[in-house]
Amino acid sequence: MAQRLDAQAPDFEEKFSALLGQKRDLAPDVDATVKAIIDDVVARGDAALVDYSRRFDRIDLEKSGIAVSKAEIASAEGRCSKEQLDALDLALERILVFHEKQRPQDLRFTDPLGVELGWRWTPIDSVGLYVPGGTAAYPSSVLMNVAPAKVAGVSRIAMVVPTPGGEVAPLVLAAAKRAGIEEIYRVGGAQAVAALAYGTKTIAPVDKIVGPGNAYVAAAKRRVFGQVGIDMIAGPSEVLILADSSANPDWIAADLLAQAEHDESAQSILITDDASLADAVVAAVERHLKTLTRHEIASASWRDYGAVILVRSLADALPLADRIAAEHLELVCEDAEALAAKIKNAGAIFVGGYTPEAIGDYVGGSNHVLPTARSARFSSGLNVLDFLKRSSILKCDAEALRAIGGAAVTLGEAEGLTAHARSVSIRLNSLGV
């Protein structure tokens, strides 16, 4: 049973702060293990991958090969239903359309002093995509990570996926194929991250690694950051729903549980100005829970981290929502658009009762890789810019240098960097300045 808070109660700030401060990410400290695995992959390459896969995934890569063959991918696709493949295709097309609009412009301009300035965007050359295996095998996640990279123009995408006992979800391989991935390796864990970062005989190194994973994968990504780029370190997922009396309590309950079923450390919060809606949602959650296949996970998440907060008006909910900075924010109320325009911190905003968060997970078109654990305060969901980098451009002619060079000499000298100053003054001197 989720906790209930009343924003009018004298101890509310204390309870709300405690809610914000809750540690949901109970990942064990695996850093030492991960360091050893990475060092081993750097030293022994493919042989290390073979050993770890035998130990952790119960699979013999010497027999199966490290790379997944085209025939295997095609065969996996053949095992998916037409309905599933059609759903994948609809999702992929919509995700591509949305992300196409994120392509940034290059710029070049000449300022009044004659200095030319600008920048040029270029795609990252090669990207590694980590895809979890086993129970958390999500084809939608493959699409969400690949689409923005493709739109950015990344020419090489190498995917790694662990195959415990040799198994991989057919729809994951089908999603990869339809998204245009041709390079897939059946390795996972810290060893896969190490292979992508440093390369082995079979797996050429990449420039950036994206994709979710368990505690070992997260620790490995942190460790190889610098050697390669990484996306965010994903934490447990969360939804915040702001609802008023116009909301359907049964739908709100379903949305809270869609979040709660992810894992036991997921968090679902409802803020409402209607006490009877709160009661009805809580009751509906209990009803839904009984018939959910992931009953135990969802129950634990709702019990340990769920919360229902009563406010005087939804305007009062805004500062609370910004402090929660939820990964997903649903606005199910009369003035949802007005509220959406005022929210500062949220990974994605779902407006109105006909936009359950799950639409954004699959087929809305926006990205479902979003900042978790309050990081929407300072970061954004995955997007095309994550697969591009920008080189700034500066160009002076003699006149332009004459106009601004003196100030550079002054600042270089003030900073004690006299060679900086000289590199400018030597040119100014030649111009008779």
Next chain:
Amino acid sequence: MAQRLDAQAPDFEEKFSALLGQKRDLAPDVDATVKAIIDDVVARGDAALVDYSRRFDRIDLEKSGIAVSKAEIASAEGRCSKEQLDALDLALERILVFHEKQRPQDLRFTDPLGVELGWRWTPIDSVGLYVPGGTAAYPSSVLMNVAPAKVAGVSRIAMVVPTPGGEVAPLVLAAAKRAGIEEIYRVGGAQAVAALAYGTKTIAPVDKIVGPGNAYVAAAKRRVFGQVGIDMIAGPSEVLILADSSANPDWIAADLLAQAEHDESAQSILITDDASLADAVVAAVERHLKTLTRHEIASASWRDYGAVILVRSLADALPLADRIAAEHLELVCEDAEALAAKIKNAGAIFVGGYTPEAIGDYVGGSNHVLPTARSARFSSGLNVLDFLKRSSILKCDAEALRAIGGAAVTLGEAEGLTAHARSVSIRLNSLGV
């Protein structure tokens, strides 16, 4: 004396790979120390800051106060020359103009199925700026970090700067004042990063920390990442110059040394198709070195990490330049513009003989906080987007949900996330689907 490589030589690939693989960042492993300092600041707050400042900076914060007063800032400004303040003002104005052009657009559109999509950019609420003290006190760095934050609309910027022996460069405080910073604390090291991330009684916590620092600061930023956002972890700086026979060897030498004087692990590389230019540059470097104030640092950098690479044509230099992925790339040759358009990996490109890299450090207008140590392969210089975050927006009405909801149900069920599927199907059912 820098090493010389010939791209035509049979052992070139081996030597070039070794050059790329050189470990220049010899920072000690201070992680355990840093963890203890952070824990202590979290536990004891201001009292810990007082203790560490006494120990590391030989200053009694109980006497001086943790915050730098407005009177101190004004007095520091009074000690700067008019020429210096004018140079700061020119730099700041130019940096602001350039970064204004980086402000991204919000988007909202309705697709053919009736789904509304879009995104909204909002500034990060509060940012902490780390400014190194002592010998590496760079007012230009204050401007480069603050300007994009101001353009983004960040409402609170808190600056920390260590003041060894109570000293802080007056021009650093003047730069902060002119850039609009009113909140400055005289603390540095890991303790300052901890205070910004977790807050103390005096220093309210921020959402993101930016700015360069030593090994302790870098390790602390890595540790607090997640609790707050951070910018890149800056490594040793580097310049790559591509030059042909049209280049002035004396100017090229000055530019190589402007990089080398930063610190002993800085790297300066020249690639040229003209052996006699190479000879002339090497000779000019030796001449310049004799009269540089930072002679020892620049000599050590040039000796240990400097390189001159001879290629058959500058077209051959392109793939090498992309592998080096230099922080700064100067193109001093006949077809500089054509080369600039082909470069894939570079933090900033300086086009033509009248654009020494130092212009970009101070007054060009582009940002001098740039990706180092080959990270231009996957990241970009500091910019306005680093101080914004984007919330995606999704809005379905009943018709739109009817059009795409079925595919979401299919994918949710395929992933075993039946509560996801239910949150959509419960609505579709009400629509008679």
